[in-house]
Amino acid sequence: MTSAFVELPARSVGHQFELRGWVRGLALADVTVHIAGHVANLREHGDAPDGATGWAAHTTKPAPNGVQSVSVIGPAGELLAQEVVIVGSDEGDEPLALVELDGPAPDAEVTGDLVLVTGWAMLNSRAPSMVEVFVEGSGVTRARTRLPRPDVGAAFPDFPDAVVSGFEARVPVDLPPGTARRVSVRVRLTTHGAGEWTSPTRFVTVRNPAGDAADELLADQLEEQTARLLERVSDRRDPKHVLVLTHSLAIGGGQLWLQELLTGLVKKHDWRATVVTPVDGPLRDDCAALGVPVHLTSHYRIGDIASYEGHVSELALLARASGAGVALVNTLGAFSAADATKRAGLPTAWVVHESFELPDFSYQNWGPAGLAPTVKQRWERSLGAVDRLLFVADATREMFVGHSTPQRCRTIRYGTPMVRFGGRISEHRRREARERLGVPQDALLLLNVGVVEPRKGQAGLIAAAERVRHVAPGLVVAIVGQHPTPYGLALDDLVERGGLEESVRLVPIQRDPTPWFHAADLFVNASDIESLPRSILEAVCCGLPVLASDVFGAREMIEDGRTGWLFEPNNADALTVALLRALDTPAERRREFADNAFAKLSDWLDPTGYADEYSDVLSEIANQGER
Amino acid sequence: MNDDLSDLPGPVRAELTRLRAERVVFVSEREKLLAQLREADESARELLADRDRLAAQVAELPETVRSSEEQTASIEALRAELATARQERDALRNELTGTRAERDALRLRLLDAEVVLGGREPSAPVAAASTSGADRIAAAEARAAHLARELAATRATVSWRVTAPLRAVRRKSR
Numbered sequence: 129m130t131s132a133f134v135e136l137p138a139r140s141v142g143h144q145f146e147l148r149g150w151v152r153g154l155a156l157a158d159v160t161v162h163i164a165g166h167v168a169n170l171r172e173h174g175d176a177p178d179g180a181t182g183w184a185a186h187t188t189k190p191a192p193n194g195v196q197s198v199s200v201i202g203p204a205g206e207l208l209a210q211e212v213v214i215v216g217s218d219e220g221d222e223p224l225a226l227v228e229l230d231g232p233a234p235d236a237e238v239t240g241d242l243v244l245v246t247g248w249a250m251l252n253s254r255a256p257s258m259v260e261v262f263v264e265g266s267g268v269t270r271a272r273t274r275l276p277r278p279d280v281g282a283a284f285p286d287f288p289d290a291v292v293s294g295f296e297a298r299v300p301v302d303l304p305p306g307t308a309r310r311v312s313v314r315v316r317l318t319t320h321g322a323g324e325w326t327s328p329t330r331f332v333t334v335r336n337p338a339g340d341a342a343d344e345l346l347a348d349q350l351e352e353q354t355a356r357l358l359e360r361v362s363d364r365r366d367p368k369h370v371l372v373l374t375h376s377l378a379i380g381g382g383q384l385w386l387q388e389l390l391t392g393l394v395k396k397h398d399w400r401a402t403v404v405t406p407v408d409g410p411l412r413d414d415c416a417a418l419g420v421p422v423h424l425t426s427h428y429r430i431g432d433i434a435s436y437e438g439h440v441s442e443l444a445l446l447a448r449a450s451g452a453g454v455a456l457v458n459t460l461g462a463f464s465a466a467d468a469t470k471r472a473g474l475p476t477a478w479v480v481h482e483s484f485e486l487p488d489f490s491y492q493n494w495g496p497a498g499l500a501p502t503v504k505q506r507w508e509r510s511l512g513a514v515d516r517l518l519f520v521a522d523a524t525r526e527m528f529v530g531h532s533t534p535q536r537c538r539t540i541r542y543g544t545p546m547v548r549f550g551g552r553i554s555e556h557r558r559r560e561a562r563e564r565l566g567v568p569q570d571a572l573l574l575l576n577v578g579v580v581e582p583r584k585g586q587a588g589l590i591a592a593a594e595r596v597r598h599v600a601p602g603l604v605v606a607i608v609g610q611h612p613t614p615y616g617l618a619l620d621d622l623v624e625r626g627g628l629e630e631s632v633r634l635v636p637i638q639r640d641p642t643p644w645f646h647a648a649d650l651f652v653n654a655s656d657i658e659s660l661p662r663s664i665l666e667a668v669c670c671g672l673p674v675l676a677s678d679v680f681g682a683r684e685m686i687e688d689g690r691t692g693w694l695f696e697p698n699n700a701d702a703l704t705v706a707l708l709r710a711l712d713t714p715a716e717r718r719r720e721f722a723d724n725a726f727a728k729l730s731d732w733l734d735p736t737g738y739a740d741e742y743s744d745v746l747s748e749i750a751n752q753g754e755r
Numbered sequence: 756m757n758d759d760l761s762d763l764p765g766p767v768r769a770e771l772t773r774l775r776a777e778r779v780v781f782v783s784e785r786e787k788l789l790a791q792l793r794e795a796d797e798s799a800r801e802l803l804a805d806r807d808r809l810a811a812q813v814a815e816l817p818e819t820v821r822s823s824e825e826q827t828a829s830i831e832a833l834r835a836e837l838a839t840a841r842q843e844r845d846a847l848r849n850e851l852t853g854t855r856a857e858r859d860a861l862r863l864r865l866l867d868a869e870v871v872l873g874g875r876e877p878s879a880p881v882a883a884a885s886t887s888g889a890d891r892i893a894a895a896e897a898r899a900a901h902l903a904r905e906l907a908a909t910r911a912t913v914s915w916r917v918t919a920p921l922r923a924v925r926r927k928s929r
Contacts, residue, residue: 320863598870696852705859708866 130154132200132208133180140216142224143190143253147198149183150176151208156183158203163213164191164286191215192253192286193224216252225325226250226284226293229315234330240498241303241336242487245269248277248293249317251325255289255591256317257700261297264311270698271297271315272656274587276618281625288625291618292587300487305501306338320701339501343433347502350437354444354471361448363473367750369400371452371474373443373465377422378409379639380579381662382481385520385542386458387414392739394418399743402450404443404465410639428464430494433502436464440506443468454750456742457514460484461493466510475749477516477742483524483659483680515749518742520660521681540742541660543735546642546669551726553646553671561646571604574707575648575672577641577663578655579609580616580634585654585677585698587619590632592703600711603631606648608641610634645670650710650718656697658682668725669733673718675706691725 130153137147147168151159161168161183168185176182185198193216200209217223229247232238245261259271275294284290303309310333318324370393374386391414393399401420406427415422423446429435447455447469455469457478469476482489486507490498499507511517511531519525519539529537559569567573574593578584586607593605610616616634623632635644645651651667653676660681667674668685676682677697686692695706710718732738760768 320860321867596866598873599866696855701863702855702859704866705862708862 130202130208132159132202134198134200134209134211136211136213140214140218143192143215143226144187145191145213145215146184146186147213148173148175149185149200149209150180151183151200152177152180154181154202154208156181159183159208160201161185162197162199162201163187164189164196164215189286190226190284192284194253222325223252223319223322225317226253227315227317227325227327229327229330232313232330232332234332236332238332238334238496239337240487240491240496241301241334242491242496242498243299243301243311243313243332243334244491244496245271245297245299245313245315247295247315248280249295249315250284250287250289250293251317251319252322253287253289254319254322255293255587255700256322257319257702257704258317258698259295259297260316260318261299262312262314262316263299263301264313265309266299266301266311269297269299270656270696271295272582273698273700274585274591275582276614278614278618278621281618281621288622289591291621291625296582298488298491300485301334301336303334303336305336308333308335310334318701320704337501339505343500343502347433347437347506350434350441351471354437354441357441358444358448358472361445363448364451365453365474366400366451367453367747368398369402369450369452369454370746371402371404371447371450371455371469372458373404373455373462373469374458375405375428375462376407376409377403377405377411377415378407379411379637382459383409383411385481385662387411388542388545388735389739389742390415390418390420392736393743393746394420396736396739397743399746400452402452404446428462430464430499430503432500436500436503436506440464440468440471444471447472447474454746456746460489463507463510466514467506470510470513475752476514477518477745477749478511478514479518479520480524480528481520481659483521483527483657485527515752516745518745521684523680523684524659538745540738540745541732542662542665542738543733544662544665544669545735546645546666547733547735549669549671551669551671551723551730557646561643565643565647567604567606567647568602570602572600572602572650572711573648574603574605575608575644575651575667576606576654577608577644577651577666578653578661579637580607580611580613580619582615583655583657584609585656585703587615587622588698588700588703589652589654590619590622590626590628591700592707593632594626594628595700595704596707596711597631599708604633605631606633606635606644608635608638608644610636641666642670645672648672650675652703652707653677653682654697654703655679655682660685665729665733668722668729671719671722671726673710673713673721674725675703675710677703685729686725687728691721691728 132149132151134147134149147163156170156172159170161170163185164187166187166189169188170183170185173182173184195212196215198211198213199207202208227247227249231244231246243263245263249256249259255274259273261269261271263269273295274292275296276292277294278291280293281291301309301311310331312329312331314329315327316324372386372390374383376383390401394401402423403415403420404423404425406425408424412422425443426439429439443465452474455474455476457466457469457476460480460482466476466478484492490504508531511528515536517528517532517537519528519537520541522539525537525539562569576586576589580586590605593603597603610619619634623629623634645666651664651672651674653661653664653674655661655677656679658679658681664674664676664682664685674686674692676686676692676694678694679697683694686694688694693706693709696702760771763771
């Protein structure tokens with residue numbers, strides 16, 4: 129007679145563990161042991177009753193937290209024994225943490241004035257709700273979490289969150305050029321219900337290089353050369369002609385903002401415009417329709433001072449030859465354009481949408497080596513040299529005012545054509561939109577609109593929505609802006625692994641996402657950095673109550689508990705609670721929130737309003753003459 | 756005046772003619788000098804006025820300097836106030852973050868309770884198979900069944916049979 133027995137551990141076990149047992153009436157070679165759905169590594173182990181063969185089975189794949197089955201299978205596939213084992217931690221123990229800190233390596237030397245802390249982590253098998261990074265002398269930085277980690281996903285196939293277990297924090301260190309400091313680094317993971325875990329401390333040396341004297345000399349020489357070239361170009365200016373230098377004509381928030389602005393300037397205020405951009409895109413056709421010529425150039429060259437000066441010189445000559453009387457530079461990264469227009473003698477307004485400190489922005493866009501010190505100096509100098517620095521949120525203005533003067537810095541918020549909906553969508557239109565989009569009429573549709581990217585926190589939104597599903601079974605999350613980037617693909621994986629296909633819809637980027645706004649019940653902005661999120665304006669215009677992370681411009685738009693719900697960024701627990709608060713709010717009260725939001729923002733929702741303000745600013749600086 | 760000089764001797768006439776010409780020049784020169792004198796008087800008056808004005812300004816200067824110093828001090832004070840206000844705002848924001856964290860923890864505990872009462876899993880994001888609630892009960896039941904089988908298996912072993920008399924003695928001695 130054949131029989132089998134599994135000895136169960138007295139306590140919960142970790143993700144990888146060994147079980148013991150015995151079989152009787154069979155050779156061990158005829159037996160397989162399955163743990164958590166995978167065949168375990170089996171070997172003979174002496175401890176067994178008389179006449180039985182003892183075995184020890186070790187997991188081959190990490191098993192996630194929870195009750196996991198253990199089966200002993202005979203040669204013909206017959207089930208000889210079946211048990212369960214609990215993977216997890218017992219009362220009072222630390223949660224099970226799977227963590228790897230990829231960087232900085234212990235005792236590494238970091239160049240620059242910013243420490244990038246990266247890694248991946250799972251707490252009780254799930255991506256932690258919050259990852260805090262402690263770099264000595266720089267306070268606590270909440271890391272951006274749920275970043276794509278396909279490698280971790282492959283190593284932990286049974287862990288749904290493994291594909292988005294990455295985290296990253298960029299921590300600026302206050303370090304003058306030419307100095308170095310040794311700092312400690314550690315990481316703390318937290319999730320409600322699971323607990324917290326803190327990494328051992330490691331030390332790194334941060335070294336901020338001094339500028340290169342030869343580079344500085346070359347920079348001055350090249351700048352003088354550009355000035356000589358510019359003297360040969362006749363300076364005929366039309367004060368009603370604006371030269372617009374923008375980073376891209378592809379579809380995106382910043383570009384759509386510009387398109388609406390150009391339409392207002394040209395059609396309503398009779399401006400002539402010429403656009404210069406390094407990235408072509410669909411918005412060029414819109415420019416053509418407005419009669420605005422587009423000059424395509426190369427990408428801004430900021431790798432070294434010689435390339436930088438070369439490109440700035442060419443742009444300056446173009447600016448001088450354009451006949452424009454004033455320049456409008458769009459986005460923080462376009463600093464070489466601002467430098468060029470000032471050298472060409474054009475009064476310049478520079479629109480900064482981005483709420484990033486310069487070291488952070490530099491790191492994100494140009495990597496750890498960042499900008500050459502001489503190029504960085506040009507960037508900072510340009511911020512102080514332009515005639516106006518224009519912002520879309522007061523918080524962003526506050527961040528940059530130190531680079532200029534308060535008189536030159538101004539906030540001009542923008543609107544959206546969706547203001548035509550007047551903050552309310554009819555039930556008929558809502559039903560129609562749902563039918564068209566295939567959204568069940570009785571679903572509670574939670575909407576997020578924005579090009580899918582880590583800073584917009586879509587993975588955190590998916591996690592939070594799943595946690596509240598028990599109290600809102602009809603909840604459907606629609607994320608509009610999906611595209612096949614590593615992050616987008618990780619979201620696909622996350623949905624598939626979690627079996628969330630029915631409740632999470634990843635919708636490709638839409639030129640016109642209006643039907644989604646019409647179909648939705650709630651709008652969520654989960655970004656960890658935003659200046660003035662256009663999608664929030666659109667949601668407000670369509671009468672959607674808004675949940676938003678409490679960052680920069682978002683907190684200037686949404687008042688917690690009156691016009692919407694705010695939550696701490698990069699914290700899935702906080703987002704979960706915000707969802708609960710919204711769901712706890714009766715429908716009538718939610719309606720009031722949406723009405724309050726529309727009333728609060730109504731002064732600047734009209735898109736022609738900001739075109740009027742821009743026209744005034746451009747006229748003012750065009751007529752005040754060159755500084 | 757008699758301009759006829761014909762009856763005068765030649766040298767006298769010549770001298771007289773020269774003197775007349777000189778007189779014309781001197782008169783013109785006198786007029787010029789008088790004009791210059793008037794201008795000088797005017798300039799002197801202006802200069803005196805300027806002097807008086809400057810003297811008045813000099814007299815007012817300490818007041819202006821004081822006023823400028825006050826303005827600078829006022830700007831500095833406003834800057835300091837702004838910096839303090841920002842610090843206070845940041846401190847309040849930190850406090851708000853802490854309060855929100857407390858509120859969030861309470862709300863999540865409430866959610867856990869709601870979910871457990873509803874016979875479902877708690878809100879803590881755990882892997883597909885949960886270690887709480889109904890699954891814990893299922894695990895406990897499975898464990899109990901396992902222990903029963905273990906007991907039966909142990910009773911079937913040789914050692915159990917060998918030690919049977921000892922257990923019988925122990926039972927009787929209780």
